[in-house]
Amino acid sequence: MVAFGKRLKERQVQEWQEYYINYKLMKKRVKQYAQQIELGTQDRQHVLKDFSRMLDNQIEKTVLFxxxxxxxxxxxxxNLGEQQDAAQQEQEHAIRNMSEQREAYRTIGQDLLKLLSFVEINAVGLRKILKKFDKRFGYRFTDYYVKTRANHPYSQLQQVFKHVGLGAVVGALSRNLHDLQDLQGRQGSYLSIYDQPTLPLQDPVIISVKAAVDRLTHSTNFLNFLGQHALIMQEELPAPTDENVDERYHFTSLVLNLVNTFLYMVNTYIIVPTADDYSMHLGAAPTVCGIVIGAMAVAQLFSSVYFSAWSNKSYFRPLVFSSIILFLGNTMYALAYDFNSIWILLIGRLCCGFGSARAVNRRYISDCVPLKIRIQASAGFVSASALGMACGPALAGLLQTNFKIxxxxxxxxxxxxxxxxxxxLIYSIWLWISFVEPSREFEEDRKTEKSQKSNAVEDSDALEKGLQQPLLITSEDKVDEDADQDNDDSEEAPEESRxxxxxxxxxxxxxxxxxKVQLLIYFMLKYVMEILLAESSVITTYYFKWSTGTVAIFLAGxxxxxxxxNIIVGSYVSNWFDDRQILLASEIMVLIGIVSAFHVIVPYSELQYICSGLLMFVSAEVLEGINLSLLSRVMSSRLSRGTYNGGLLSTEAGTIARVIADATITVAGYLGVGTLLNITLLPSLFICIISIVATCYTYNSLY
Incomplete structure (x- = not known):
């Protein structure tokens, strides 16, 4: 297991070594600055100026090459294009030359892959050294450097981070290969690739180039954007594109994981349209629906941890346990009516929460699904959740009957x-018959592979401390910093630092x-969504006299x-704007939705409620995808694996938000249903404003 600097060197093209950003040299310079400041021979202003100049020189060297x-x-x-045009004039030679020309284009494609890798390695190295500087000195240097360089009209930083210009080379290569394919097939249905973008060229080298470009642009397409919602973190320096992918996984087991995700989301939201009515039948206030809905989230706070730990050893057993607990919990929920007991109802919902196996579902995709199809599996995970969320209320709207047996x-x-x-019950039987537990050998292989890849990323556990931090780190922090050094090529990072x-x-x-800011944003959007969904039945009954079926249609919609x-944002919007811009704009739209939902003076109308609710929900959905995408990029690589991983932290943040939101609804209900809407919207407004301010504060560190 090698340190980050050595990993970078291993990925470099040997004949281009002098043109890469010299990560090792800059690390040494950071260490020298620390010693000089400690001895009093240099001041802060000189260090900032000198290091900025050094970075500028390194970036310029890289960009010019x-x-x-x-x-x-x-x-x-x-030149190949000219040869291709000339060959087409001589029909008898055209077919013979096509094969040679295709191979020539593919050779260029392989060289283009090397150049894309060159850009990627330099971007990662630059990002790491900026973080290391902040970590060592406590400056917000990254914020300053990106802000002054990224938006300058002569910016060279854009070349490294945004690979400006390479897109034209990729486009020319793709178009010419497509033309060759079109000529050989004698089909000619379209003039060029631009006339039919939905049928991309399936040449292997173009597929590899596209994958490399997607990594550099953080995957701005629908499947990748949707898959980001699962927060299955990717390595910053992935293995080369021609690496053999382990195909040893069981498709039916993956499907069973996705079905578990779907059923759990149906289970969560199927009670929302009727929870207030159920509470009143058991002698409680309608706003107790907040506790009934939130009881599941309370239990999930604990289940997420033990299921995440359990998935380190097995996937089958926790899924079986989850199914049994959910079977019992729903039985208790249904029987509470005849026992006339609100406590049986709440215990049933708690049991359902204790059966939440989403941590297992996520870990199965991360550990057992080949990298080649992992993004599709992640998108399936999110799609299953979204469909379950829609199907739950819709199904409740259909269950309008009354009889006894x-x-x-x-x-x-x-x-x-x-x-x-x-x-x-049906799912448990299917699970028992069809699920295949991955072998120990397979799991060890996956862990070894992931461990080797994860060594390419350094720790970022004390970054961006802010201007209020001391000039030099404490002795305790210095030990951790020194533990991560790789000052010579053979040095390895100590085990505890990885x-x-x-x-x-x-x-x-x-x-x-x-x-922390990204987790705050995730907390905010989950809080806003839970307030909107959980109190919808109470609010619409009070203001508009909606029936259960109408509420179900609204929630399903x-x-x-x-x-x-997500199709619109992932396929179009994220290609036009930076993630940071979409993040901030989405937060502002959520804020507008909250403000427009308040009931002030004029009579509250259905149109106002529907439009404001739709704006809040849609903006929060857009925000979630962008938020988790940025979170996966700024989070420490040590949080990409193990029990206490980034996925668990985001799940806990979202679950805590839901618990607090549901508790807010119940507490506010004691002041009267007439004031419920405004009282529950006030915390949403406050948290949203705080998240916008925090986003502006850390905006440049999200580069």
Missing amino acids: LLEEQGRLASRIA YNVTFNQDTLPGWVMTIAW QPATSIGSAYRLLTPSV LGLTVLPI
Whole structure:
């Protein structure tokens, strides 16, 4: 297991070594600055100026070489294009030359892959040295450097981070290969690739180039954007694109994981349209629906931890346990009506929360699904969640009946419980018959592979401390910093500096201000969404006299917007704007939705409620995808694995938000249903404003 600097060197093209950003030299310079400041021979202003100049020189060296290589590739493509045009004039030679020309283009494609890797390695190295500087001195140097360089009209930083210009080379290569394919097939249905972008060229080298470009642009397409919601973190320096992918996984087991995700989300939201009515039938206030809905989230706070730990050893056993607990919980929820007990109802919902196996579902995709299809599996995970969220309320709207069998009541309040009881029973049988536990050998292979890849990323556990921090780090921090050094090529990072977090406390200590802000944003959006969904039945009944079926249609409609909105954002919006811009704009739209939802003076209308609710929900959905995308990039690599991983932290943040939101609804209900809407919107407004301010504060560190 090698240190980050050595890993960078191993990935470099040998003949280009002098043109890479000299990460090792800059690390040594940072160490020298620390010694000089400690001795009093240098001041802060000189250090900032000198290091900025050094970075500028390193970036300029890299960018000029990049432009030179781009020109060479462009010239080769242009020469081949001329040869291709000449060959087409002689029909008898055209077919014979096509094969040679295709191979020539593929050779250029391989060289283009090397150049894309060159850009990627330099971008990662530059990002790491900026973080290391902040970590060592406590300056917010990254914020200053990016702000002054990124938006300058002569910015060279854009060349490294945004690979400006390479897109034209990629486009020229793709178009010419496509033309060759079109000529050989004698089909000619379209003039060029630009006339039919939905049918991309399936040449292997172009697929590899596209994958490399997607990594550099952080995967701005629908599947990748949707998959980011799962927060299955990717390595900053992934293995080369031609690495053999382990195909040893069981498709049916993956499907069972996704079905578990779908059923759990159905289980969560199927009671929302009727929870207030059920509470009143059991002698409680309608706003107790907040506790009924939130009880599941309370239990999930604990289940996420033990299921995440359990998934280190097995996937099958926790899924079986989850199914049994959910079967029992839904049975209790359904029987509470005939026992006339709100406590049986709440215990049933708590049991359902204790059966939340989302941590297992996420870990199975991360550990057992080949990298080649992992993004599709991640998108499937998110799609299953979104469909479950829409199907839950819709199903509740269909269960409008009332009858008894042997003194057991079946009506709109109890049928959600009975339906889910049957669903989990069927699922348990299917799981027992079809699920295949990955072998120990397979799991060890995956862990070894992931461990080797994760060594390419350094720790970032004390970054961006802010201007209020001392000039030099404390002795305790220095030990940790020194533990991560790689000052010679053979040095290895110590084992403890690469280990995943072993507790919630140690995971929290790895969080930088940027990560904390992203978790705050995730908390905010989950809080806003839970307030909107959980109190919808009470609010619409009070103001508009909506029936259970109408509420169910409204909630199902909100859920059905998830996939279309993600298609739009993932396929189009994220290609036009930076993630940071979309993040801030989405927060502002959530704020506008909250403000427009308040009931002030004029009579409250259905149009106002629907439009404001739709704006809040859609903006929060957009925000979630962008937020988790940025979170995966700024989070320490040590949080990409182990029990206390980034996925668990985000799940806990979202679950805590739901618990607090549901508690807010119940507490506010004691002041009267007439004031419920405004009182529950006030915390949402406050948290949203705080998150916007925090985003502006860390905006440049999200580069």
